[in-house]
Amino acid sequence: MKRTSMWSFNLNTASLVLIPAAVGINYIGKLFAGALKLPLWLDSIGTILAACLAGPIVGAICGAINNIIYGFTLDPVSFIYAVTSIGIGVAAGILAYKGRIKTAVGAILSGLVIALVATVISTPINIGMYGGQTGNLWGDALFTWCTASHFPMWLASGLDELVVDIPDKVASVLIAFGIYKALPKNLTVLYKNDQKIERLD
Amino acid sequence: MAKIVAEHLKYKYPLSEKLALYDISFTIEPGEFIGIIGENNAGKSTLCQAMVGIVPNFYKGAYGGKVLIGDMEIAKSNISDICKKVGIVFQNPFNQVTGCKLTVYEEVAFGLENMGLPRSEMIDRIDYSLKLLDIYKYKDRNPFDLSGGQMQRMAIASIIAMRPEVIILDEPTSQLDPQGSEEVFRAVQNLSREGITIIMVEHKMEKIAEYSDRVMLLHEGKLIAFETPEKIFSRDDLDCYGVTAPAYTRICKSLGIKNKKTGFYPVTLEETKSLIGFSEKERCPYDQN
Amino acid sequence: MIHKLDPNSKIIYIFVANIAPALIGARMATASFILISIVILTIGKVLHKTAPMLEFSGLILLTVAIIQGIFHQGNTTVAFALGSVVFYKEGLMFALGIALNVINILMSFSILVLTTKPSDMVETFVHMGLSPRLGYVMSSVFQIIPQMTKTMATITDAQRSRGMETEGKLKTRIKAFFPLISPVVMNSLISTKERAIALEVRGFGSKQKKTFLNDLQKTRYDDIFRFVLILILILSIFWRVLIWLK
Numbered sequence: 001m002k003r004t005s006m007w008s009f010n011l012n013t014a015s016l017v018l019i020p021a022a023v024g025i026n027y028i029g030k031l032f033a034g035a036l037k038l039p040l041w042l043d044s045i046g047t048i049l050a051a052c053l054a055g056p057i058v059g060a061i062c063g064a065i066n067n068i069i070y071g072f073t074l075d076p077v078s079f080i081y082a083v084t085s086i087g088i089g090v091a092a093g094i095l096a097y098k099g100r101i102k103t104a105v106g107a108i109l110s111g112l113v114i115a116l117v118a119t120v121i122s123t124p125i126n127i128g129m130y131g132g133q134t135g136n137l138w139g140d141a142l143f144t145w146c147t148a149s150h151f152p153m154w155l156a157s158g159l160d161e162l163v164v165d166i167p168d169k170v171a172s173v174l175i176a177f178g179i180y181k182a183l184p185k186n187l188t189v190l191y192k193n194d195q196k197i198e199r200l201d
Numbered sequence: 202m203a204k205i206v207a208e209h210l211k212y213k214y215p216l217s218e219k220l221a222l223y224d225i226s227f228t229i230e231p232g233e234f235i236g237i238i239g240e241n242n243a244g245k246s247t248l249c250q251a252m253v254g255i256v257p258n259f260y261k262g263a264y265g266g267k268v269l270i271g272d273m274e275i276a277k278s279n280i281s282d283i284c285k286k287v288g289i290v291f292q293n294p295f296n297q298v299t300g301c302k303l304t305v306y307e308e309v310a311f312g313l314e315n316m317g318l319p320r321s322e323m324i325d326r327i328d329y330s331l332k333l334l335d336i337y338k339y340k341d342r343n344p345f346d347l348s349g350g351q352m353q354r355m356a357i358a359s360i361i362a363m364r365p366e367v368i369i370l371d372e373p374t375s376q377l378d379p380q381g382s383e384e385v386f387r388a389v390q391n392l393s394r395e396g397i398t399i400i401m402v403e404h405k406m407e408k409i410a411e412y413s414d415r416v417m418l419l420h421e422g423k424l425i426a427f428e429t430p431e432k433i434f435s436r437d438d439l440d441c442y443g444v445t446a447p448a449y450t451r452i453c454k455s456l457g458i459k460n461k462k463t464g465f466y467p468v469t470l471e472e473t474k475s476l477i478g479f480s481e482k483e484r485c486p487y488d489q490n
Numbered sequence: 491m492i493h494k495l496d497p498n499s500k501i502i503y504i505f506v507a508n509i510a511p512a513l514i515g516a517r518m519a520t521a522s523f524i525l526i527s528i529v530i531l532t533i534g535k536v537l538h539k540t541a542p543m544l545e546f547s548g549l550i551l552l553t554v555a556i557i558q559g560i561f562h563q564g565n566t567t568v569a570f571a572l573g574s575v576v577f578y579k580e581g582l583m584f585a586l587g588i589a590l591n592v593i594n595i596l597m598s599f600s601i602l603v604l605t606t607k608p609s610d611m612v613e614t615f616v617h618m619g620l621s622p623r624l625g626y627v628m629s630s631v632f633q634i635i636p637q638m639t640k641t642m643a644t645i646t647d648a649q650r651s652r653g654m655e656t657e658g659k660l661k662t663r664i665k666a667f668f669p670l671i672s673p674v675v676m677n678s679l680i681s682t683k684e685r686a687i688a689l690e691v692r693g694f695g696s697k698q699k700k701t702f703l704n705d706l707q708k709t710r711y712d713d714i715f716r717f718v719l720i721l722i723l724i725l726s727i728f729w730r731v732l733i734w735l736k
């Protein structure tokens with residue numbers, strides 16, 4: 001079966017219905033990290049999973065809607081970070097399409113790439129919004145040390161974000177990969193937007 | 202009203218090795234009540250979905266032969282057009298809720314909004330179908346706050362509002378408690394009286410025998426027989442297909458009581474009673490089953 | 491009255507409340523908009539509902555004030571000292587600017603968020619031309635989040651009653667959570683198949699132009715409100731140009 005472009009906007013209903021479920025999983029991850037007081041966010045597992053299942057466009061929509069909904073229900077500042085979530089969804093979608101998330105090692109490496117993408121997008125926003133901080137205890141401790149040591153602002157802020165993003169995105173991709181493996185194949189095939197009907201006669 | 206015709210229908214799911222439907226042909230007349238029986242994985246749900254275009258348009262996979270609803274060929278039409286003629290209700294009431302509407306009333310409106318109906322017509326149709334299914338009193342509730350039986354009736358109402366000529370029910374009561382099941386069966390009987398063609402998959406053979414004009418027996422993707430309930434349930438090889446006849450039929454079989462006129466065993470309580478000469482007022486000794 | 495305003499008017503307000511101060515370029519302008527938002531929220535009787543959001547951002551803002559107050563790169567003028575820790579005026583003013591911006595965003599969005607039903611908002615977007623398919627996705631997310639919260643609360647309660655949340659090492663606690671969370675996650679994914687089919691058979695894929703059960707109404711207040719907002723925006727652009735010409 002020939003695969004069409006991963007950038008098709010012609011999304012089938014199954015991959016659209018996947019988006020609410022994925023945003024729900026993001027939310028479960030976030031609540032879970034909160035309930036166990038983990039130093040991670042775990043709020044992009046669903047976005048990464050949706051991107052792996054249905055491609056970068058669905059990943060991007062999933063990320064955007066995720067933050068719009070958080071903006072409406074938890075914290076309006078989330079609206080602005082929608083850009084980061086879109087980046088995460090697109091990056092995960094491309095990596096999966098290129099077949100990079102097929103093993104646990106691949107998942108870890110992909111986690112690093114996604115963390116880098118998230119940091120590059122988030123850092124300017126952090127600088128604009130909060131003077132460079134992220135609000136994460138460990139990250140901000142590093143930020144304070146960097147600022148006290150007269151590092152430039154962009155570097156201090158970038159490191160603040162990266163030090164949280166690396167463990168967070170690696171863990172998130174690994175969990176998403178685990179869920180992907182556990183799903184029945186005759187379900188995951190429905191999210192592909194490029195299937196054709198064969199004739200039997 | 203439209204006839205349903207299947208000609209040499211074959212189907213294989215994607216990633217699957219074997220055919221789920223194998224060379225199936227039949228004709229269903231307008232207004233008939235059709236029962237579909239067969240063991241698990243016989244292909245009942247696949248056949249139902251082939252009559253609304255879910256097979257093959259949603260799943261894709263490999264397809265042969267054709268299904269016609271009137272002059273509309275299923276494999277060549279969009280599900281959004283087919284669903285104006287054929288409606289379907291599934292097993293799990295919870296997963297049929299759209300999940301985007303806040304009240305029962307709005308939930309039923311979902312399909313009508315997609316059809317692009319004017320507002321006044323929508324309201325007429327929603328009121329009618331909610332009353333027909335006896336859930337008008339819940340119209341302002343959140344769909345997820347309904348009981349299983351009420352939710353399933355809402356699913357049926359949502360389909361009825363779209364005014365299809367055919368309604369397919371795929372094990373509509375298998376996840377409901379006895380009371381919820383009774384509610385749904387009563388609703389289905391009402392629909393049948395309205396003259397709609399009904400196709401129902403059901404494991405409760407007493408219900409199949411009572412309502413159906415004809416019954417399809419499926420096994421491993423093949424159509425074994427398509428006959429009146431009396432003829433189907435009088436077969437000697439039913440157990441080979443994982444099907445048990447209704448209790449009345451089994452008892453009469455073991456007692457050798459046949460209907461002299463047809464030459465088949467009786468399939469309903471009424472028929473059994475009249476055969477063994479009990480008047481309406483007396484209790485049938487086998488009723489306890 | 492605020493609740494009855496068209497969501498569009500509230501979106502215009504968010505836009506103006508955040509663009510105008512940027513154009514004018516004075517902290518007073520930001521502060522004024524915060525004040526206006528507070529007045530509007532009070533009229534709408536929802537001011538108290540902003541508390542959790544403020545608490546959430548307030549904590550970050552506090553650390554920003556401390557860190558910038560001490561370490562900000564342009565720090566020269568001493569403001570005050572707590573023991574051996576010295577706070578500088580420049581850093582604190584920088585933090586104040588950040589705080590005003592964040593609170594302004596919070597308050598202006600709160601008007602939309604706290605006085606509009608999510609379903610109305612999505613419907614407005616769809617009326618404005620958002621694809622109904624994406625509209626569906628947004629409304630169903632709004633439905634799913636409370637369901638998920640409920641499920642998680644049940645799970646956390648179960649954990650707490652078994653003493654899992656407070657006792658035990660992190661690893662044991664994580665292990666205890668997994669068997670409870672995975673069925674929720676798996677079910678939500680597996681049920682997407684049936685839900686997608688259920689939508690399809692109700693004409694979700696239709697190319698026909700959609701109609702709506704609920705009408706959306708614009709009130710007289712909407713026109714007044716929008717007029718004032720546009721006026722403010724034009725004035726602040728005018729102001730910016732004046733400064734630029736000087």
Ligand SMILES: Nc1ncnc2c1ncn2[C@@H]1O[C@H](COP(=O)(O)OP(=O)(O)O)[C@@H](O)[C@H]1O
Nearest residue numbers: 186214217221240241242243244245246247248
């Ligand atoms: N989505 C699917 N992908 C692959 N195979 C399927 C799928 N759904 C059903 N099947 C297979 O098709 C056959 C018929 O299934 P089905 O129509 O659901 O049977 P029934 O409704 O009679 O229990 C079974 O062998 C089943 O495993």
Ligand SMILES: [Mg+2]
Nearest residue numbers: 245246247371
């Ligand atoms: Mg079935």
